Amino acid sequence: MYVAVKGGERAIENAHAWLAEERRGDKGVAELGVAQIREQLALSVNRVMAEGSLYDPDLAALAIKQARGDLIEAIFLIRAYRTTLPRFGASEPVDTGAMACDRRISATFKDLPGGQVLGPTFDYTHRLLDFKLAADGEVAEAPSREAAAGDVPHVTDFLNREGLIEQAPHDDTPPPDLTREPLEMPADRALRLQALTRADEGFTLGLAYSTQRGYGRNHAFVGELRIGSVPVEMDIPELGFAVEVGEVTLTECETVNQFTGSKTEPPQFTRGYGLVFGQTERKAISMALVDRALRWEELGEDNVGAPAQDAEFVLYHADNIQATGFLEHIKLPHYVDFQSELELVRKLRREAGVDQVAEAAE
Amino acid sequence: MQAAPLSGGFANTATQSAHAFRSVMEAMARPGTIQDIEGASPPAPLSPAAGAVLLTLCDTETPVYLAGEMDCDAVRSWLSFHTGAPFVGPAQCMFAVGIWDALGPLSIYPIGTSEYPDRSTTLIVDSAGLSASGAKLKGPGIKDYAALFLPELEAFQANNLLFPLGLDFIFTKGSELAALPRSTQISRLDSKAGAQVGAS
Amino acid sequence: MSNYNFAYLDEQTKRMIRRAILKGLAIPGYQVPFASREMPMPYGWGTGGVQVSAAVLTPEDTFKVIDQGADDTTNAVSIRTFFERTAGVETTTATCDATVIQTRHRIPEEALQEGQILVYQVPIPEPLRFLEPRESETRKMHSLEEYGLMHVKLYEDISRHGHIATSYAYPVKVEGRYVMDPSPIPKFDNPKLGDMAAIQLFGAGREQRIYALPPYTQVVSLDFEDHPFEASKADHPCGMCGATDSYLDELIVDDAGGRMFVCSDTDYCEARQAAGHKGKDAA
Numbered sequence A: 001m002y003v004a005v006k007g008g009e010r011a012i013e014n015a016h017a018w019l020a021e022e023r024r025g026d027k028g029v030a031e032l033g034v035a036q037i038r039e040q041l042a043l044s045v046n047r048v049m050a051e052g053s054l055y056d057p058d059l060a061a062l063a064i065k066q067a068r069g070d071l072i073e074a075i076f077l078i079r080a081y082r083t084t085l086p087r088f089g090a091s092e093p094v095d096t097g098a099m100a101c102d103r104r105i106s107a108t109f110k111d112l113p114g115g116q117v118l119g120p121t122f123d124y125t126h127r128l129l130d131f132k133l134a135a136d137g138e139v140a141e142a143p144s145r146e147a148a149a150g151d152v153p154h155v156t157d158f159l160n161r162e163g164l165i166e167q168a169p170h171d172d173t174p175p176p177d178l179t180r181e182p183l184e185m186p187a188d189r190a191l192r193l194q195a196l197t198r199a200d201e202g203f204t205l206g207l208a209y210s211t212q213r214g215y216g217r218n219h220a221f222v223g224e225l226r227i228g229s230v231p232v233e234m235d236i237p238e239l240g241f242a243v244e245v246g247e248v249t250l251t252e253c254e255t256v257n258q259f260t261g262s263k264t265e266p267p268q269f270t271r272g273y274g275l276v277f278g279q280t281e282r283k284a285i286s287m288a289l290v291d292r293a294l295r296w297e298e299l300g301e302d303n304v305g306a307p308a309q310d311a312e313f314v315l316y317h318a319d320n321i322q323a324t325g326f327l328e329h330i331k332l333p334h335y336v337d338f339q340s341e342l343e344l345v346r347k348l349r350r351e352a353g354v355d356q357v358a359e360a361a362e
Numbered sequence B: 001m002q003a004a005p006l007s008g009g010f011a012n013t014a015t016q017s018a019h020a021f022r023s024v025m026e027a028m029a030r031p032g033t034i035q036d037i038e039g040a041s042p043p044a045p046l047s048p049a050a051g052a053v054l055l056t057l058c059d060t061e062t063p064v065y066l067a068g069e070m071d072c073d074a075v076r077s078w079l080s081f082h083t084g085a086p087f088v089g090p091a092q093c094m095f096a097v098g099i100w101d102a103l104g105p106l107s108i109y110p111i112g113t114s115e116y117p118d119r120s121t122t123l124i125v126d127s128a129g130l131s132a133s134g135a136k137l138k139g140p141g142i143k144d145y146a147a148l149f150l151p152e153l154e155a156f157q158a159n160n161l162l163f164p165l166g167l168d169f170i171f172t173k174g175s176e177l178a179a180l181p182r183s184t185q186i187s188r189l190d191s192k193a194g195a196q197v198g199a200s
Numbered sequence C: 001m002s003n004y005n006f007a008y009l010d011e012q013t014k015r016m017i018r019r020a021i022l023k024g025l026a027i028p029g030y031q032v033p034f035a036s037r038e039m040p041m042p043y044g045w046g047t048g049g050v051q052v053s054a055a056v057l058t059p060e061d062t063f064k065v066i067d068q069g070a071d072d073t074t075n076a077v078s079i080r081t082f083f084e085r086t087a088g089v090e091t092t093t094a095t096c097d098a099t100v101i102q103t104r105h106r107i108p109e110e111a112l113q114e115g116q117i118l119v120y121q122v123p124i125p126e127p128l129r130f131l132e133p134r135e136s137e138t139r140k141m142h143s144l145e146e147y148g149l150m151h152v153k154l155y156e157d158i159s160r161h162g163h164i165a166t167s168y169a170y171p172v173k174v175e176g177r178y179v180m181d182p183s184p185i186p187k188f189d190n191p192k193l194g195d196m197a198a199i200q201l202f203g204a205g206r207e208q209r210i211y212a213l214p215p216y217t218q219v220v221s222l223d224f225e226d227h228p229f230e231a232s233k234a235d236h237p238c239g240m241c242g243a244t245d246s247y248l249d250e251l252i253v254d255d256a257g258g259r260m261f262v263c264s265d266t267d268y269c270e271a272r273q274a275a276g277h278k279g280k281d282a283a
């Protein structure tokens, strides 16, 4: 005799209790503090802030702890929290020219005003496991100097002075808001950049890499990569002027792309742009390459059918929270639709006479 | 008088707007039915029902057109304070509110596009004569037939012919409302049929 | 959960969803774009349905959640608990007592009544998506009422298999205008879509679409004169309640491949058993 399975609620509670225990791990090992994650796993924190679209290192660190280090899960926690926050207003556009740069490099000019500043980079580390870290991570203080006074000009401005790079005129059109309006095609560049800045790092990297290997190649040079903090200002209507409400660390990448001209545009350098929360340079460079690939239409280039040129393909599949949710939902019960398929396949097999053959063979 | 714009909103926004929305939704889902709607005390000439509809559906993202007498300081400041909705002309509005004679002609409102028929105006016709008599309604949301008093027939018939484009209407009076979506077909109610039509 | 608003969503989000629901009701079968929010459960797990439910629920409602027809599947339990906590609504498993029913993949067996609302969770709202992956193209097809591709696909099935090889998420035409995806319900449920007394709302969170069927709307499953639509199910009675008119789950009951068939609608089956109906496998 058959008794139906019950107890979904209890099963869920037990699963959650087990999950909490696993998250804590061996109690003989000291618990990880949120401040430790924020300070010592800062690049994870930065990625969670960038793809979570919420600049709050403490919350991002908490999310990483709660997610047991699964960054997509942590991004999900931040996104779900973010949507519940009231919206007080929009900031003024940040001025990355006024960035206090920790890092600023150009691959196109050996030296330039503002100088090349390597900053805290892995670039020239030899990737040898440092076994000393396993025992003791204490480090000596790094040498420092006074920051040079004044703004650090953008490399593209120098090219612009010669008219060698496409114009990027100032535009005060209010940008659309991906988080408040449904994504719509065709998407203008402002909307594409919004989608890319919160896009999955791996997906963006893969697409950018594909352009380098010929799937929509756009000959990118890193004109400039800069990482540092910029003030965020907000207009307060009651005061009639903007006040500084905080500071964010950003990574900005401007690529300078070779361009031999098209039906509509003269030969000149063109631009790809990446701007991402935190120190996230792999993502910012990837974003700039994908941005440039997506601009084929406005620059009068040919669509060679490369995935990175296809705005609809890129934008509808770049969000890892959408992707992981839908991918993982196939774990949910599908008894009903599977049953209807089962009946259909049986019927088709019966009519094709396949089942008789199978039975005869037994 | 300074305090007037600050009062008359929903005292408990979450639950009152939930109830008000259910009334609007039932009305839109069942054209011809008359629903109660409560919770708002707007300044004249806005009726409590029209006020509640606006509080339920409007905010800073919904441009509103105030037609005729509705475009007065009292209504403007009340709506601004409670919803933050921007005021615009008929060609840009998502919602228009006014008495029937002030709202026309209907050709001044967006009716949506063939790809986005939803990008059209919803008209709130205030001080409407709400009764299950006058015009005969047929279409989605209606079992067999329904009846509703309409200020005229031709304009609504022409609107229905635009389907899936077109305008949607919410009729308000006192603390009651009814609705007429673009999908409803309208004809003159002959007096015999009137007796059989209920609020289905 | 007291830090969160009634039914979780903030009022501005609810207003945006409510506006989309009204447009959906005014244009039956048309997919209204809406700015779906990130919810505290994953996309693909009912975020569209949850947002629609949150926008329509009042504190006085009685709420029922089913997944695969059952009230006790884990995701149904999870969503029901979510609304118990965030909206404080009464919940029920009895179809007839519920004022709002959120469902995944089924329409209850018991006919719904006026005053009830059925909210569907929808994974892919676009019925043409598997024929044309581009939203820009499918939107054009709907605008031009150009559904030839769909008919060609169904007809190819017939020429290959002798049948239309679509057994769930079977496309329908609404009021002679829009072709609509009824969500992955088995085609057995399709005839219930039309002329229903209840309001039907469809929410696709990840795909950012809401659509609706007002009560008593004309809904026709696509077919051909020589191959009319046929609502099918496993040809067995329910092993527990003996019902012959309900959609069935197939269970494997032993290692020897023994099978039994049970109503997928748990409330329907339990009510029948309580009324004394007994199937051949019942204790």
Ligand SMILES: [Zn+2]
Pocket (backbone or CB within 6 Å): C238, C239, C240, C241, C242, C243, C246, C262, C263, C268, C269, C270, C272
């Ligand atoms: Zn049964």
